[in-house]
Amino acid sequence: MKMAELAQRSGLSVATIKFYIREGLVPSGERTNVNQAAYSESHVTRLRLIRALTQVARLSLEQVREVLSETDEFPTLRDAMGYAQDLVIGEVTTEPEYSPTAVATLEAAVKERKREIERDGKSYASAVRAIEALELEGVGEILAAIPEYAKAADEVARIDLSAMATIVELDALDDTIRSVVVGLALRDPLMRALTLLAQHHHQALM
Amino acid sequence: MKMAELAQRSGLSVATIKFYIREGLVPSGERTNVNQAAYSESHVTRLRLIRALTQVARLSLEQVREVLSETDEFPTLRDAMGYAQDLVIGEVTTEPEYSPTAVATLEAAVKERKREIERDGKSYASAVRAIEALELEGVGEILAAIPEYAKAADEVARIDLSAMATIVELDALDDTIRSVVVGLALRDPLMRALTLLAQHHHQALM
Numbered sequence: 001m002k003m004a005e006l007a008q009r010s011g012l013s014v015a016t017i018k019f020y021i022r023e024g025l026v027p028s029g030e031r032t033n034v035n036q037a038a039y040s041e042s043h044v045t046r047l048r049l050i051r052a053l054t055q056v057a058r059l060s061l062e063q064v065r066e067v068l069s070e071t072d073e074f075p076t077l078r079d080a081m082g083y084a085q086d087l088v089i090g091e092v093t094t095e096p097e098y099s100p101t102a103v104a105t106l107e108a109a110v111k112e113r114k115r116e117i118e119r120d121g122k123s124y125a126s127a128v129r130a131i132e133a134l135e136l137e138g139v140g141e142i143l144a145a146i147p148e149y150a151k152a153a154d155e156v157a158r159i160d161l162s163a164m165a166t167i168v169e170l171d172a173l174d175d176t177i178r179s180v181v182v183g184l185a186l187r188d189p190l191m192r193a194l195t196l197l198a199q200h201h202h203q204a205l206m
Numbered sequence: 207m208k209m210a211e212l213a214q215r216s217g218l219s220v221a222t223i224k225f226y227i228r229e230g231l232v233p234s235g236e237r238t239n240v241n242q243a244a245y246s247e248s249h250v251t252r253l254r255l256i257r258a259l260t261q262v263a264r265l266s267l268e269q270v271r272e273v274l275s276e277t278d279e280f281p282t283l284r285d286a287m288g289y290a291q292d293l294v295i296g297e298v299t300t301e302p303e304y305s306p307t308a309v310a311t312l313e314a315a316v317k318e319r320k321r322e323i324e325r326d327g328k329s330y331a332s333a334v335r336a337i338e339a340l341e342l343e344g345v346g347e348i349l350a351a352i353p354e355y356a357k358a359a360d361e362v363a364r365i366d367l368s369a370m371a372t373i374v375e376l377d378a379l380d381d382t383i384r385s386v387v388v389g390l391a392l393r394d395p396l397m398r399a400l401t402l403l404a405q406h407h408h409q410a411l412m
Contacts, residue, residue, distance in 0.1 A: 049343060051299070058296065088398060127403060130392050131396065134392050136251055141373045144372075149362065150400050157408050190336035190337065190355065194315075195359040196291045196327075198319070203287060
């Protein structure tokens with residue numbers, strides 16, 4: 001197919017596609033004459049995936065490049081999960097120190113789940129920062145529901161790990177690692193969207 | 207306090223704080239002499255909240271300005287929830303058309319929950335886009351778990367709406383609307399972080 005059709009089918013502008021080709025994220029088309037190249041279905045697939053990772057999973061181009069590269073940068077499944085978790089969390093400030101009440105709220109909710117907590121990671125920092133902000137803004141109703149949210153989060157993580165365990169059983173390690181990273185990066189916006197769809201339903205009952 | 211202490215206590219650089227003051231997101235300090243101004247606790251609180259909304263909830267400065275403005279742009283609670291949902295979803299492409307299998311997967315999961323679905327909104331588009339990307343990448347294990355994720359999402363939405371109902375009962379409408387918008391914008395990163403914390407726990411059992 002020609003560039004115009006590739007743009008239409010991938011939902012990206014010609015300028016964006018040319019940029020991705022220059023950046024090496026997508027292979028060049030097969031040159032048919034001096035001004036024209038032909039593109040295949042595999043170009044459409046690749047561009048749609050890049051679009052999803054940037055627009056839906058909100059990854060940077062640099063992150064997309066890393067995720068799609070065929071390198072074995074993540075030698076173990078555990079490393080791959082850690083990498084995916086960092087991708088999903090994004091940047092988070094660990095300075096200055098945490099609000100003691102926010103920490104206490106988080107610790108109490110986790111303790112109720114009877115589980116260990118990893119305090120050094122970005123997930124912990126991100127949870128504390130969100131709780132601090134809810135405290136600052138005085139949204140006590142959400143704060144009061146944190147134990148319930150923690151219970152629901154536990155269930156989502158259980159589904160995640162059960163899916164990951166199936167990937168590990170079925171795939172070779174290279175495919176496993178890529179599936180884990182892409183799968184967790186996309187599960188985040190999926191769960192967000194499903195929750196908002198469910199909000200519409202519950203809203204109708206208010 | 208002086209600017210240096212304000213920077214230290216808010217976790218933001220002096221340059222960033224000066225930028226927010228110029229942009230009108232934070233009031234100026236009280237001038238104490240020609241080169242110096244004094245800042246209060248309310249400056250610390252305001253800056254920390256802006257930091258959380260930009261870094262934790264990943265809102266743009268323009269969105270932060272809208273959320274923090276005291277205007278009554280959202281005349282009803284339903285409008286405020288719609289606005290918060292759009293903030294949380296961000297940009298999503300509704301062109302070109304959806305993959306029929308992705309739509310079928312979403313519809314089947316929602317039908318199982320026995321609820322109505324709002325097909326015109328950004329949440330629907332975002333869910334379909336995430337499912338399409340999982341299809342493209344061939345992460346069938348996450349796709350197979352979508353009915354389970356939809357069930358968990360239903361529970362999160364139930365907790366959200368129950369918290370929102372309490373806000374509505376307790377606050378004046380202006381406060382209600384702001385609490386709903388800020389609360390839902392911050393609940394999203396909170397739930398994400400709680401889920402990743404729970405993943406660590408389940409990972410340890412793998």
